[in-house]
Structure formats: structure tokens, C-alpha cells
Amino acid sequence: EAQVTQNPRYLITVTGKKLTVTCSQNMNHEYMSWYRQDPGLGLRQIYYSMNVEVTDKGDVPEGYKVSRKEKRNFPLILESPSPNQTSLYFCASGTGTGFYNEQFFGPGTRLTVL
Amino acid sequence: QQQVKQSPQSLIVQKGGISIINCAYENTAFDYFPWYQQFPGKGPALLIAIRPDVSEKKEGRFTISFNKSAKQFSLHIMDSQPGDSATYFCAATTGNTPLVFGKGTRLSVIA
Numbered sequence: 001e002a003q004v005t006q007n008p009r010y011l012i013t014v015t016g017k018k019l020t021v022t023c024s025q026n027m028n029h030e031y032m033s034w035y036r037q038d039p040g041l042g043l044r045q046i047y048y049s050m051n052v053e054v055t056d057k058g059d060v061p062e063g064y065k066v067s068r069k070e071k072r073n074f075p076l077i078l079e080s081p082s083p084n085q086t087s088l089y090f091c092a093s094g095t096g097t098g099f100y101n102e103q104f105f106g107p108g109t110r111l112t113v114l
Numbered sequence: 115q116q117q118v119k120q121s122p123q124s125l126i127v128q129k130g131g132i133s134i135i136n137c138a139y140e141n142t143a144f145d146y147f148p149w150y151q152q153f154p155g156k157g158p159a160l161l162i163a164i165r166p167d168v169s170e171k172k173e174g175r176f177t178i179s180f181n182k183s184a185k186q187f188s189l190h191i192m193d194s195q196p197g198d199s200a201t202y203f204c205a206a207t208t209g210n211t212p213l214v215f216g217k218g219t220r221l222s223v224i225a
Contacts, residue, residue: 040123040217042120042218043203044215058212090158098209099213100146102148103150104159106157
């Protein structure tokens with residue numbers, strides 16, 4: 001089944017404790033992206049990657065890191081999480097040319113930072 | 115200039131009625147306008163998309179209307195059903211920059 005998987009789905013952590021949210025897609029998509037979704041703010045892009053070893057900042061990259069060492073994986077790293085990073089996170093991969101792509105979203109990771 | 119303004123924030127529609135969600139933009143370089151649908155507990159999924167060379171695109175009960183001169187586009191859901199209850203996001207891109215999403219509209223269709 002073609003899909004984007006994220007792990008973990010739920011995470012409660014404490015301020016300052018490094019964490020990684022994994023994202024994997026099995027559709028051979030070149031484009032991958034991370035978003036956060038907050039009430040009243042919609043979907044905001046954190047980072048995106050057009051291909052392996054190519055990553056770029058989105059609208060809200062502060063406090064996050066990403067890497068794209070393989071085409072299928074795009075982990076999101078929070079080196080020192082803070083309470084304002086409590087949010088619902090979505091990974092997506094995209095098919096198509098450049099940003100004219102249909103994005104396929106994962107099921108989401110709900111993160112709580114205490 | 116990169117913003118897409120979406121309204122209303124929430125919408126309640128009777129079963130069988132028409133749901134209308136509007137989006138406005140400023141950047142005239144935007145040339146691809148998708149709508150994403152998100153059910154509770156799920157990630158968004160592409161519903162329908164339009165390019166500015168057409169004024170309307172219809173897929174089943176879902177229609178995008180596009181007004182290039184007014185820099186507005188809207189989603190119409192005909193014969194709305196309880197199963198259409200979801201959050202809808204409009205978005206836009208120039209092709210050279212990432213998608214910019216509206217803030218979303220929570221639609222509730224009541225019987």
C-alpha cells in the first residue's frame with residue numbers, strides 16, 4: 001500500500017530532551033516536507049526537501065532540523081524541544097514537477113512538550 | 115504577499131445544502147490552486163485543484179470557481195452530506211515556491 005508513515009504517533013516529552021520523529025514514504029517521491037498544524041493557524045511548513053541531500057527552510061524552521069540521506073526517509077529532529085513546539089506534525093511526500101505536486105500526508109504525530 | 119486568506123473559519127450546513135468556502139490571494143504569480151480535505155484524526159488529502167487558465171473545475175459534487183481578476187477562488191460542495199464534514203484548506207503556489215496554505219475551514223454538515 002502506498003503510504004507515508006510517521007513514528008511515533010503520539011509523544012509526550014519534557015523541555016530540552018532531544019527527540020526525532022521519523023517519516024518514511026514508499027512511493028519513490030522526490031519531494032518531502034514537514035508541517036505543523038496548530039488551531040487557528042492552519043498548516044505551516046517547517047522544512048522541505050526536493051531530493052536527497054537537498055533541504056530548505058519553510059515558514060517556521062526555528063528549533064527544528066531535518067536530514068535527507070535517503071529518498072524514502074525524512075526525519076524531523078528537535079534538538080532542545082520547548083513548550084511552544086507542542087503541536088500536531090505532518091510529514092508529506094509529493095509527486096509531480098517542482099511544487100506543482102500532489103502531496104500525500106502521513107497520519108500525524110501529536111507532540112506535547114512539558 | 116505570500117498569504118492566502120480563507121473564510122469562513124467554520125461553517126455549518128444542512129444536509130443537501132451548498133457549502134461555499136472562499137480564498138483570496140495577493141500574489142499574481144500564483145498559478146496552481148489546490149484544495150485539501152482533512153478528516154478528524156487524519157492527514158490532509160488532495161481534493162481538487164485548478165490552474166488559472168480555466169474559471170471552473172468540477173469533480174462530482176465538488177467545484178472550484180476561479181476569479182483571476184478578483185484574485186479569489188472558492189470551493190463549492192453541492193448536495194452536502196454528513197460525510198463531507200471535515201476541515202478544508204485552500205492553497206496556492208507559483209511553482210517555484212512551496213505551497214502556501216489558508217488557515218482552514220471546519221465544515222459540519224448536519225442532518
